[in-house]
Amino acid sequence: MSHVRIEKPGLHTSVIVLDRPERMNSLAFELAMPLHEAIEEVAADSDTWCVVLTGTGRGFCSGADTQGTEPPPDIEGMTLTRIATRSMTILSDLVPALRRMPQPVICAVNGAAIGGGMCLTLGADVRIAAESAYFRAAGINNGLTATELGVSFLLPRAIGSSRAFEIMLSGRDVSAQEAAEIGLVSKTVPDAELMDAALALADQINGWSTQGVQLTKRMIWAGLETGSLDAAIEMEKHTQLFVRLTTQNFEEATRARKEGRKPEFKD
Numbered sequence: 331m332s333h334v335r336i337e338k339p340g341l342h343t344s345v346i347v348l349d350r351p352e353r354m355n356s357l358a359f360e361l362a363m364p365l366h367e368a369i370e371e372v373a374a375d376s377d378t379w380c381v382v383l384t385g386t387g388r389g390f391c392s393g394a395d396t397q398g399t400e401p402p403p404d405i406e407g408m409t410l411t412r413i414a415t416r417s418m419t420i421l422s423d424l425v426p427a428l429r430r431m432p433q434p435v436i437c438a439v440n441g442a443a444i445g446g447g448m449c450l451t452l453g454a455d456v457r458i459a460a461e462s463a464y465f466r467a468a469g470i471n472n473g474l475t476a477t478e479l480g481v482s483f484l485l486p487r488a489i490g491s492s493r494a495f496e497i498m499l500s501g502r503d504v505s506a507q508e509a510a511e512i513g514l515v516s517k518t519v520p521d522a523e524l525m526d527a528a529l530a531l532a533d534q535i536n537g538w539s540t541q542g543v544q545l546t547k548r549m550i551w552a553g554l555e556t557g558s559l560d561a562a563i564e565m566e567k568h569t570q571l572f573v574r575l576t577t578q579n580f581e582e583a584t585r586a587r588k589e590g591r592k593p594e595f596k597d
Contacts (some may be wrong), residue, residue, distance in 0.1 A: 334364040334398050336372060342379040343532040344372045345525075349443055351387025355447045356395035359402050362421055371425075373431040380532040382430060383454055384438035384525065393445025393468055421446060425480045428453035432544045434535055439463040439506075439515065445472075452488065454546055456531065457515040459506040460524040465514065471501040487514050487554055500561040509591035539579045539595040545569050 333350040346368050348355035355361060372378055385391055402417045428435050428450075437454035445468035451457050467485075470476040476498035486494040489512045492580055497504055504516040520528045549569055556562045574580055577593050586593035 332364045333361040334368045336368055338378075340529060340533065342536045343375060343382065343529060344375065344378040344380075345382045345384065345529075346372060348383075348385040349392055351385075351389070353395060353397070354442060354444075355385040356390035356391030356392045356394040356399075357421060357424075358399035359398050359417075359420065361512065362424065363403065365424060366427060369427045369431060373427075373433070377535045378433055379543070380434045381433045382438055382528045382532060383428070383435055383442075383450075384524075384528070385440050387441065388462070389438075389442040389444075389447070390439045390449025390463065391444070392590055393447045393452055394472075419546045422479050424450060425453035425484070432547070434543060434547050435449050436531055438524050439465075440521070440524055442466075444468045446479050449481045449484075452481060453479075453486040455550075456525065457509075458516040458528055458531070459509055459593075460521040461506050461518050462521050463506040463509075463518075464503040465497075465515070466501065466511055467498045468501065470498065476501070481560070485514075537592065539573070539577070539597055541577060541597040542573055542579065542595075545573060 333348070333355075335347050335349055337345040337347060338564055342385065345490060346365070348361060348365065350356070350358075350361050365571065372381055372413045377448045383396045402420055403415045405416060408416070434456065435454040436456045436458065437451045439457060439459040441460065441463055443451050448467055451465070467481060469474040469478055471590055481498070485498065488494075489497075504512075504514065506515065509515045510518045517527075549566060552565060553562050556565065577595075577597050578595075579597065582595055
């Protein structure tokens with residue numbers, strides 16, 4: 331039985347569910363491998379315009395599994411150092427895989443997001459947290475570094491370097507309320523309303539041009555790594571011009587506004 335499932339509760343939205351609640355959806359290979367497969371499958375689905383990533387039970391993802399787990403695949407005959415490299419490559423590519431998805435990814439953080447689980451939320455484009463959720467960069471608590479899966483790049487950009495340093499070095503828990511206050515999540519909602527809130531946002535996003543939305547996601551991520559304002563503007567103007575000249579979206583938006591209706595973008 332797979333510990334990751336894909337649901338399609340509404341038009342053009344797919345939900346990727348981490349489903350190993352008895353282990354708080356830890357990033358064991360039993361979950362990480364099917365998660366890779368689910369990300370790849372949904373990314374290739376042209377009928378999916380928006381993605382929600384969430385978990386079951388009281389944890390979104392508890393990071394490294396401290397109990398016995400299966401080894402990574404295809405390691406027969408490998409030395410320990412090569413096995414370690416393969417293991418970290420599999421886990422570390424989860425965040426870039428989310429980023430590579432053409433669709434916006436909304437992370438509905440249903441509970442504890444610890445260690446690699448916290449990092450996984452940062453691979454999403456938008457984060458909404460249940461009131462019971464909390465975050466912890468737990469590597470430091472386990473005598474390791476707090477830096478893994480891209481958190482040293484993503485967290486300072488999300489909340490600023492001073493807060494990122496303090497959270498990662500202290501190993502303390504960040505409540506959902508604090509996460510909203512510092513910009514780690516967009517908002518918090520009561521636990522029972524989490525999926526409704528995530529799906530409502532997905533529906534709102536799906537009302538816009540699919541091409542416009544997907545290129546906006548690309549540009550925001552690219553902007554995080556762009557070295558200057560001039561370089562960002564250079565990328566933006568070509569992207570905007572591309573959509574303007576290759577679709578009738580602008581004309582449709584103008585017509586819809588005049589006619590008092592929602593636009594129907596055909597891209």
